[in-house]
Amino acid sequence: MSLWKKEYCPFCGTKVGLLKYRMQDNIAVCPTCFAKADLDEESFKLMNIDTLSECYEKRKKDLELFRQFRATNEVKIGLFGAQYFREDANLGTWYVSSSKKPDNPTLFRHEELAHFELLEDGNSVASGGLGRAAVGGILFGGVGAVVGAVTGGKITKKVLTSLEVVIILNNPYRKKITVNCMGMDKSVKSGSMMYKQYMQEAHNLMMFLHGIKARANATSSFRESSTAASSADELLKFKNLLDMGVITEEEFAIKKKQLLNL
Numbered sequence: 001m002s003l004w005k006k007e008y009c010p011f012c013g014t015k016v017g018l019l020k021y022r023m024q025d026n027i028a029v030c031p032t033c034f035a036k037a038d039l040d041e042e043s044f045k046l047m048n049i050d051t052l053s054e055c056y057e058k059r060k061k062d063l064e065l066f067r068q069f070r071a072t073n074e075v076k077i078g079l080f081g082a083q084y085f086r087e088d089a090n091l092g093t094w095y096v097s098s099s100k101k102p103d104n105p106t107l108f109r110h111e112e113l114a115h116f117e118l119l120e121d122g123n124s125v126a127s128g129g130l131g132r133a134a135v136g137g138i139l140f141g142g143v144g145a146v147v148g149a150v151t152g153g154k155i156t157k158k159v160l161t162s163l164e165v166v167i168i169l170n171n172p173y174r175k176k177i178t179v180n181c182m183g184m185d186k187s188v189k190s191g192s193m194m195y196k197q198y199m200q201e202a203h204n205l206m207m208f209l210h211g212i213k214a215r216a217n218a219t220s221s222f223r224e225s226s227t228a229a230s231s232a233d234e235l236l237k238f239k240n241l242l243d244m245g246v247i248t249e250e251e252f253a254i255k256k257k258q259l260l261n262l
Contacts, residue, residue: 009033010049011056024048038106043174055173062107065091069107075208077201078183085208094212096177108171110216115168116209118202121161128210161187163198165205179205 007016009030021034021044029052034044037055047055073087084102087094094113095105117127160182167177181202188194235256242252 011052023052037173038104039174040177042176047173051173058173059104059106063104065093065107066095066104069093069095073208073211075201075204077179077181077205080183083179085205087208087212089215092215096179106174108169110212112169112171113167113209113212113216114170116206116213117166117168118206119162119164119166121163126206128206128213158190159187160190160195163188163202165202165209167209181205 007020007028008014009016009032010027011033012030014030014032016028016030019031020028021031021041022028023044024046025048027049029044036059037044037047037052038059039047039055069086069088069091071086072089075085077083077085081098082100083096083098084100085094085096092110093107094110095102095107097105099105115127118125163181165179165181167179169175169177181198182188183198185194185198188198238247238252238255241247242249247255
């Protein structure tokens with residue numbers, strides 16, 4: 001009698017071996033179906049069969065959108081095991097992939113970018129998205145602003161052991177992306193050429209994310225102003241109907257409350 005219980009992937013039916021990925025309810029999924037979801041292990045552990053099925057369906061729909069994707073902005077992080085961040089400002093989408101030419105990466109909408117932060121040994125150096133406008137103002141003052149701020153005024157720590165950009169998402173399947181900006185290096189001296197190179201790449205990524213957030217905010221403001229203008233036009237139409245005696249004062253008051261959300 002075998003001491004090991006045989007497990008089968010609930011999606012493809014393949015027998016799951018030693019290499020497996022477990023979901024929320026301790027259900028094992030094969031490596032192929034895990035890769036199909038395009039999620040990190042942390043996000044995958046929070047999934048169940050229903051939410052993972054929804055994730056697969058969304059990725060099928062996004063494949064059609066990806067075929068229209070034309071990068072208008074790109075940032076590369078790292079040399080070996082590089083990560084590519086690309087945006088199509090016209091489609092209002094962006095993605096991150098370890099492949100230079102991905103077949104079907106997860107597409108994120110501009111509005112799904114909630115917050116992003118640059119961490120040096122776990123300490124916040126700069127951030128954007130949900131506030132901290134003062135830090136953001138310094139960060140986005142121009143190319144080299146982050147490098148200048150950090151290397152010029154804060155070389156108290158001789159050795160850096162981690163440099164990360166943490167991206168918080170408003171997405172039902174993935175809540176966070178953590179980007180290691182130091183590659184294979186376990187440590188680097190502050191102020192060294194490698195430190196400056198890593199900081200420059202981190203700065204470029206922060207600028208990339210800032211651009212996405214700015215475009216998302218601009219789109220949101222445009223929609224709000226368009227909605228307000230449309231409500232005003234509708235209200236004017238009903239006022240004209242009131243003046244012509246087509247509708248009563250009471251009917252006009254009801255429509256006014258509806259249009260102005262009173």
